[in-house]
Structure formats: structure tokens, C-alpha cells
Amino acid sequence: MEKRGKDNPWKLKTPPGSSEYTMHVEEKDASTSLSTGKQEVLVCTVGKTVLLYDLSAITDLHSMLKKHGDWMDLGGADEQKPVKEGTVEAWGRSPKNPVKGWYGLKKGLRGRFGVYLPPLMEALGLTEVTHEARGNRMRAK
Secondary structure (H helix, E strand, O other): OOOOOOOOOEEEEOOOOOOEEEEEEEEEEHHHOOOOOEEEEEEEEEOOEEEEEEOOHHHHHHHHHHHHOOOEEOOOOOOOOOOOOOOHHHHOOOOOOOOOOOOEOOOOOOOOHHHHHHHHHHHOOOEEEOOOOOOOEEEEO
16 A cells, blocks of 8 residues: 655545545554554545544455445544444444544544544545435445
């Protein structure tokens, strides 16, 4: 996987195309996760808001989608909001996923996994994503 830094981020749009944001890979102190030392994270910048996601989300989500074998609803939601079961968002915070919980690393801003990860994965050529006004889905390539 190509890793882009802060000086050359991926420039992306949410699935409906309504908001622009950037993502890049950065090394951070692992105090935001269960491990110690340093870890590479995805840094998602939306306006002035910065969200952090575990970098393993890309390979883990791609693997899950391959096993799923069909389109899956994105279901993006803020951390504080309930999430629809069977969606990418629900998987991104499930105790049954490979990290056993949230891929989002910044407390209070751990959600929106189903909004910001799919366009990155599409840009990386790993998935297809629909681009409707509402109810978008994704599947592995």
C-alpha cells in the first residue's frame, strides 16, 4: 500500500461528494491504543477537525469485505450515535473485528469510519463505492 505523508495527503470526498477531506499516514505515540511505543495511524482532516484511525483498518476492512462477498451499507455515524447493524460503521466499532473494538483512536471522534475510510480504499483501488446522495455501499474488488 502506498503511504502518503502530511505533505502529500490523499485528497478525498465523502461518498455523496458533499464534503472534501484529506488523509495521510503519520507516526504517533501509541498511548491512543492498547499498544505502547509508536504506531502508524491514518490522520483524517475534515476542516479543522482531525480524526485518527488505526492503519490496520485498511487491510482488515478489505479482508472482511472480501469474505462478505457483496455490497455492504456504509452506515456512517458519529461515535455518540447508535449504528445500524450489518454496516461498515458497525463493523468498525464491533468487539468482533480484529482490533476488538474501535478503529477510531481519538475519544469522542472515533466514529464516521463508514464515511471516511471507504473513499480512501476506493482511491487505493481496493474497493468500489457508490456515490448517491444517501444510502451508499461498498464492496471489495
